[in-house]
Amino acid sequence: xxxxxxxxxxxxxxxxxxxxxxxxxxxxxxxxxxxxxxxxxxxxxxxxxxxxxxxxxxxxxxxxxxxxxxxxxxxxxxxxxxxxxxxxxxxxxxxxxxxxxxxxxxxxxxxxxxxxxxxxxxxxxxxxxxxxxxxxxxxxxxxxxxxxxxxxxxxxxxxxxxxxxxxxxxxxxxxxxxxxxxxxxxxxxxxxxxxxxxxxxxxxxxxxxxxxxxxxxxxxxxxxxxxxxxxxxxxxxxxxxxxxxxxxxxxxxxxxxxxxxxxxxxxxxxxxxxxxxxxxxxxxxxxxxxxxxxxxxxxxxxxxxxxxxxxxxxxxxxxxxxxxxxxxxxxxxxxxxxxxxxxxxxxxxxxxxxxxxxxxxxxxxxxxxxxxxxxxxxxxxxxxxxxxxxxxxxxxxxxxxxxxxxxxxxxxxxxxxxxxxxxxxxxxxxxxxxxxxxxxxxxxxxxxxxxxxxxxxxxxxxxxxxxxxxxxxxxxxxxxxx
Amino acid sequence: xxxxxxxxxxxxxxxxxxxxxxxxxxxxxxxxxxxxxxxxxxxxxxxxxxxxxxxxxxxxxxxxxxxxxxxxxxxxxxxxxxxxxxxxxxxxxxxxxxxxxxx
Numbered sequence: 001x002x003x004x005x006x007x008x009x010x011x012x013x014x015x016x017x018x019x020x021x022x023x024x025x026x027x028x029x030x031x032x033x034x035x036x037x038x039x040x041x042x043x044x045x046x047x048x049x050x051x052x053x054x055x056x057x058x059x060x061x062x063x064x065x066x067x068x069x070x071x072x073x074x075x076x077x078x079x080x081x082x083x084x085x086x087x088x089x090x091x092x093x094x095x096x097x098x099x100x101x102x103x104x105x106x107x108x109x110x111x112x113x114x115x116x117x118x119x120x121x122x123x124x125x126x127x128x129x130x131x132x133x134x135x136x137x138x139x140x141x142x143x144x145x146x147x148x149x150x151x152x153x154x155x156x157x158x159x160x161x162x163x164x165x166x167x168x169x170x171x172x173x174x175x176x177x178x179x180x181x182x183x184x185x186x187x188x189x190x191x192x193x194x195x196x197x198x199x200x201x202x203x204x205x206x207x208x209x210x211x212x213x214x215x216x217x218x219x220x221x222x223x224x225x226x227x228x229x230x231x232x233x234x235x236x237x238x239x240x241x242x243x244x245x246x247x248x249x250x251x252x253x254x255x256x257x258x259x260x261x262x263x264x265x266x267x268x269x270x271x272x273x274x275x276x277x278x279x280x281x282x283x284x285x286x287x288x289x290x291x292x293x294x295x296x297x298x299x300x301x302x303x304x305x306x307x308x309x310x311x312x313x314x315x316x317x318x319x320x321x322x323x324x325x326x327x328x329x330x331x332x333x334x335x336x337x338x339x340x341x342x343x344x345x346x347x348x349x350x351x352x353x354x355x356x357x358x359x360x361x362x363x364x365x366x367x368x369x370x371x372x373x374x375x376x377x378x379x380x381x382x383x384x385x386x387x388x389x390x391x392x393x394x395x396x397x398x399x400x401x402x403x404x405x406x407x408x409x410x411x412x413x414x415x416x417x418x419x420x421x422x423x424x425x426x427x428x429x430x431x432x433x434x435x436x437x438x439x440x441x442x443x444x445x446x447x448x449x450x451x452x453x454x455x456x457x458x459x460x461x462x463x464x465x466x467x468x469x470x471x472x473x474x475x476x477x478x479x480x481x482x
Numbered sequence: 483x484x485x486x487x488x489x490x491x492x493x494x495x496x497x498x499x500x501x502x503x504x505x506x507x508x509x510x511x512x513x514x515x516x517x518x519x520x521x522x523x524x525x526x527x528x529x530x531x532x533x534x535x536x537x538x539x540x541x542x543x544x545x546x547x548x549x550x551x552x553x554x555x556x557x558x559x560x561x562x563x564x565x566x567x568x569x570x571x572x573x574x575x576x577x578x579x580x581x582x583x584x585x
Contacts, residue, residue, distance in 0.1 A: 101566055194540035208540040234548060238541040306523045317498060324499070327579060331572035337584045342501030351512075354500055358516060361498045362486065363523075375526050377536030382529060384537055416515055417522065433540045462542075 003028050003164045008073050008221035011167055015072060016064050022072030026055040026116055029074050033118065033165045040141045042159045044079050044089060046119040054116050069224040070113040076160035076169040079120035080127055080203040081212070083107050090203045091135035092125045094323045094348025096330035104201020105236070106170060106212050106229045113228050118166050121156025125350045126320065127172055127205045129153050130180055130422045133413055134352045141409070142184060145449040148406040151181030154215070158185040161215045168225050169215040174205045175308055176402075176426025178213045179438035179457060184406035186440045186453030188222045188472070189215050191426075193463045194433035196243035197226075198233035206315035209308075209430040219439060219472035226465065242463035243435070248470060250395075255474045256290035258467070261394030265301035266425055272404040278454035279400040282441045285478055286398070294394055298386040301428060303379050308427040309420060310363050310376035317360025323348065355416060384432045391461045396471055399425050401438040401455035425457060435465040439472050443480055485517030 001020045014020050030048055037043050051074070058072045077083065080090045082100035084107075089095050103111070110117075124134035132155030133139040140155045142148040143163035150159040154171025158181035161169050171178040173191035182189025190213045197212045204210060214225035232241045250258055262283065267276070287293055325331035325344030332343035349357070363372035390397060402422060412419045429436035438455045440447070447453045460468045486494075491513050495502050502509055555563075564577060573580040 096572075098570060101563075195543070208538065237546040238539070238543060240541075240543070300529065303526055303529055306526050309519065310523060310526075321498075325572060326581060327567075328570040329572070335582055337582050338499075339501070340582055341499035345499055346501040349500070355512065355515060355519075357498050357500065358491070358494045358512070359519060361494045362490075362516070362520065365494070365497065372523055372526075374536055375529075375531065376523075377538055378531035378534040379526055379529050381534050381537035382531065417518060430540075 007217045008167050008224055012069050016067055022058045023055040026051055026074050029165055040143055041122055041138055042140055042156050042165055043119040043121055047117055051116050051118055058114055068113045070115050070228055073115050073168055074118050074166045075115045076118050076121045076157050076166035078123050078154050078157045078171045082201040090126045091123045091137055093136045094329050098328045105198035105233045109229050121160055123156055124153035125353050127153040127177055128352050128356055130419050134350055136350055139409055142406050147408055149409055151184035153177040155181045157215050158182055158187055161187045170212055171215055172202055172210055172212050174209045175430050176423045179426050180402050182438040183401040183455035186444050186447040187215055187217055188219050188439055190222050190437040192465050193243050193435040195238045195240045196230045196465055198236040198239050200233055200235035204319040206312040219469055219476050223469040243465045246463050246466050248467050255470050258395040259292045259294055260286055261294050261296040261390055261397045263296050263298040265298050266399040275400055275454050278441045279456050282456045296390045300382045300386050304383055304428045305424055307376045307379045310372050313356040313360035314364050314373050317357045320357055380431050383428055387432045387434055397459040399457045401457040405452040429459050434462055435460045435468055437468045437472055485520055
């Protein structure tokens with residue numbers, strides 16, 4: 001049993017056929033963590049003893065006549081998701097030794113399906129960033145090339161799956177923080193429709209944009225995870241059962257009846273020529289296998305980045321107001337209460353966090369609110385309307401996932417705008433609330449240091465998340481090497 | 483000219499309770515970065531939004547009610563929950579948060 005070959009599906013089959021045990025696989029992955037984590041810095045914390053104990057319990061309780069797809073599956077969890085009794089740092093100094101008081105709903109759901117939690121993964125501080133370099137505890141390295149970033153903000157989770165330290169992972173996606181690192185690491189990453197997955201227990205960044213989603217080696221695996229975590233939750237009033245109960249108009253035999261829209265605004269100059277070539281290759285696969293391809297227009301695409309970088313920091317500045325060292329986290333030593341807030345936040349927040357909190361404060365402040373925030377909200381509606389109009393003609397939309405392959409560590413840290421531009425293809429899905437999935441163009445086994453991964457992205461209609469998995473699985477079955 | 487000035491930056495730092503006194507070089511760098519980003523926002527003025535309503539949320543839900551019922555928690559559990567939280571206060575006394583004086 002080679003963990004590099006294992007997927008959730010193969011692991012499940014192996015358990016049922018008694019080819020190996022949960023403990024064997026968990027132990028081998030923990031060994032992998034032990035040998036590589038110091039260099040790659042994927043995990044903040046590893047739950048070694050708890051994972052082994054849980055694995056033994058699950059082996060003893062295993063009833064091969066009825067095994068949930070996620071039974072015993074080792075998971076890596078982004079360290080902005082609460083797990084009761086475990087630390088949650090959001091990769092920030094300000095949280096100090098904060099210990100979570102409760103489980104996030106997604107954690108409870110995975111627990112109920114007998115998943116095994118391997119540990120908490122590194123991220124950009126408070127999920128702000130596209131490279132995991134904004135972590136207060138140091139960057140994560142791309143497992144395929146240690147000089148490159150794994151992407152961000154869920155870089156640790158993407159790397160964990162890429163490096164065989166877990167079979168599945170959870171991340172959060174506010175502007176591409178699952179889909180972009182999935183692309184940089186050559187794994188599958190998916191952002192559900194806004195409201196499809198509960199945000200209860202997820203450290204809020206931008207409440208109208210955040211969603212939790214899966215990382216996995218295959219689309220099929222990612223779907224098992226999605227199925228487990230989606231659903232209405234009384235703790236999160238923005239949730240819905242619509243994705244869970246959605247019935248597709250397409251079935252597995254007639255997936256190619258779907259029409260794929262290709263928005264011309266996503267295929268412009270500035271994309272890495274290698275990425276262009278690979279992504280067009282993926283589109284060719286769809287063409288050759290009977291899908292209708294139609295050129296469409298999403299006219300407000302060019303304004304999405306400005307729109308996003310007004311709305312997200314505005315919401316973030318609100319959500320991060322709670323981090324003040326009063327009730328939890330690290331606290332400075334000062335004489336006056338007013339100074340306490342200022343010192344705690346100056347010392348506890350990293351530079352990108354401070355930048356975004358200030359930007360958010362600016363666009364919401366009196367005198368600027370109308371010109372920036374109110375304006376951005378209107379442009380946001382225009383972007384939503386672009387998608388709604390396009391989806392009258394097509395069933396899914398095809399784009400590159402990122403404008404480049406994984407860039408070098410330190411390469412973009414001098415100019416924030418440069419870093420923000422790596423999100424151009426992913427932010428629109430968050431602004432519109434639609435689901436989107438990032439899928440490797442080639443079979444993952446082809447990706448090496450010399451041939452770094454490239455993913456394409458599929459964007460779907462609200463709550464038609466299952467259609468994305470349908471198309472993705474079809475693609476996978478075509479390009480898969482045995 | 484779009485962008486922000488030093489006085490504006492000081493106001494923002496005050497509003498967001500982030501201390502930056504006495505770090506002039508860092509402040510200048512931050513000023514430059516913020517001004518560049520804010521300058522990038524100007525392009526939104528090109529979009530005609532005269533007939534557009536703002537979109538504030540991610541969800542299309544309106545009012546999401548729940549059952550008007552309460553969960554009964556035992557006294558023991560309540561104390562346990564409260565202790566778990568108060569044990570995390572950086573400075574506490576008898577379960578109350580202690581902070582420096584206001585004046």
